[in-house]
Amino acid sequence: MTKLRVVHYVNQFFAGIGGEDRASEAPDVRAGAVGPGQLLERALGASAEVVATVHCGDDFFAEHEDEAAATVLDLIARHQPDLIVAGPAFNAGRYGFACGRVCRAVEETLKIPAVTGMYPDNPAVELYRPSLYIVASGPNAMSMPATLERMAALGLKRARGERLGEPREEGYLARGMRFTEVASDSAARRAVDMLLASVRGEAVLTEWPLPDYDRVPPPTPIKDIRRATIALVTSGGIVPKGNPDRIESTYATKWKKYSLAGIKALTSDGWQSIHGGYDTTRANEDPNRVLPVDVLRDLEAEGAIGRLLDQYWVFVGSGASTTNARRFAEQMADELRDLSVEGVIFTAT
Amino acid sequence: MAKEFERRGIPTAIISTIVPLAESIGPNRIIPGKAITHPLGDPALSPAEERALRRGLVRRALDALQTEISGQTIFR
Numbered sequence: 001m002t003k004l005r006v007v008h009y010v011n012q013f014f015a016g017i018g019g020e021d022r023a024s025e026a027p028d029v030r031a032g033a034v035g036p037g038q039l040l041e042r043a044l045g046a047s048a049e050v051v052a053t054v055h056c057g058d059d060f061f062a063e064h065e066d067e068a069a070a071t072v073l074d075l076i077a078r079h080q081p082d083l084i085v086a087g088p089a090f091n092a093g094r095y096g097f098a099c100g101r102v103c104r105a106v107e108e109t110l111k112i113p114a115v116t117g118m119y120p121d122n123p124a125v126e127l128y129r130p131s132l133y134i135v136a137s138g139p140n141a142m143s144m145p146a147t148l149e150r151m152a153a154l155g156l157k158r159a160r161g162e163r164l165g166e167p168r169e170e171g172y173l174a175r176g177m178r179f180t181e182v183a184s185d186s187a188a189r190r191a192v193d194m195l196l197a198s199v200r201g202e203a204v205l206t207e208w209p210l211p212d213y214d215r216v217p218p219p220t221p222i223k224d225i226r227r228a229t230i231a232l233v234t235s236g237g238i239v240p241k242g243n244p245d246r247i248e249s250t251y252a253t254k255w256k257k258y259s260l261a262g263i264k265a266l267t268s269d270g271w272q273s274i275h276g277g278y279d280t281t282r283a284n285e286d287p288n289r290v291l292p293v294d295v296l297r298d299l300e301a302e303g304a305i306g307r308l309l310d311q312y313w314v315f316v317g318s319g320a321s322t323t324n325a326r327r328f329a330e331q332m333a334d335e336l337r338d339l340s341v342e343g344v345i346f347t348a349t
Numbered sequence: 350m351a352k353e354f355e356r357r358g359i360p361t362a363i364i365s366t367i368v369p370l371a372e373s374i375g376p377n378r379i380i381p382g383k384a385i386t387h388p389l390g391d392p393a394l395s396p397a398e399e400r401a402l403r404r405g406l407v408r409r410a411l412d413a414l415q416t417e418i419s420g421q422t423i424f425r
Binding site: 059062063065093094097123124126127214215216218219220221222223225230233235236278279280281282283285286288289290291292294295296298299304305325326328329330332333336337341342343344345346347348349 | 350351352353354355356357358359360361362363364365366367369370371373374375377378382384385386387388389390392399400403404406407408410411414415416417418419420421
């Protein structure tokens with residue numbers, strides 16, 4: 001029996017090229033399994049082999065999305081695979097986004113099955129879960145072996161055209177699809193059973209979880225910007241040099257605010273980025289590239305805005321859970337309202 | 350974050366480079382940034398040109414805060 005041919009897609013880090021300093025690397029390919037691909041190959045067993053590893057820097061992919069996807073697709077197609085495995089990307093937003101785009105392109109254009117893996121909180125999940133098979137991973141590479149095991153098992157089933165079980169059996173994130181099957185009891189009996197189980201305090205598994213497509217109606221815009229107080233908030237990790245409050249560079253559990261009183265522009269001597277999710281060289285050269293204090297001070301002096309609030313709020317977005325981010329926002333919003341802030345510019349990296 | 354501020358009545362413009370991700374999460378006023386590592390700058394430009402670029406993006410954000418919208422809008 002010929003072995004199934006698998007191509008693995010990873011970012012620059014897992015390809016062993018480098019960290020954030022190499023995140024702008026263009027797509028390329030290496031023969032065989034690289035890095036986590038070796039674990040993947042072991043998980044696939046004797047019936048499949050990783051014939052090539054295609055890799056691309058996360059920044060390159062995010063900033064040249066169409067070009068990167070086209071090049072990656074071409075590199076993958078040359079190896080005539082039966083299956084594509086991308087990631088897992090854990091909780092990394094840019095990497096998750098790249099894995100999602102690659103898998104969708106592979107399935108739509110090359111008509112080859114693809115499987116990826118992400119932490120359920122990864123922002124790319126919302127975008128891609130309806131169209132892709134995404135195995136649920138932990139938030140970081142600690143869960144690499146277990147995630148690759150499930151990705152390999154699911155990938156083999158898909159490559160062989162086998163029928164898949166329910167998302168929770170197979171370990172992938174529910175895609176919101178319905179399949180017809182014959183139940184042993186009527187809906188009325190199942191509903192009553194569920195109710196009784198709930199009354200008894202037993203765990204109840206819903207048959208159809210409600211989707212959460214939260215949208216917020218836009219509030220009334222600012223009427224007179226020439227009199228308005230504008231505040232800056234950033235998830236880009238700009239802090240006074242030395243990070244005096246030791247805010248986390250990833251997996252944030254707290255935010256801080258710092259004074260901008262008397263500051264006309266951020267300088268590289270006084271400020272820095274401690275963000276753990278992007279190459280901070282450019283931000284450290286000129287922190288106004290992330291937190292635009294200099295031009296807002298100009299606009300304030302010209303009377304284009306009432307004033308720039310003399311303080312800003314900061315945390316690091318990378319790896320921050322949506323639960324924490326929501327809590328941060330609630331706390332900051334209370335303070336913003338107490339300070340009569342009429343508009344916020346939020347900068348994200 | 351931007352959504353939660355707006356939920357509490359504070360108009361908020363988000364400057365972010367990865368627009369598809371911002372779109373999927375759902376803030377209302379999105380301004381595409383220049384690049385992930387320097388959303389409001391460009392090291393390839395002269396200091397004066399870079400400052401003009403930054404000013405343009407901030408002005409766009411201020412315009413977004415003054416614009417009546419009915420749902421998610423990308424200000425390009």
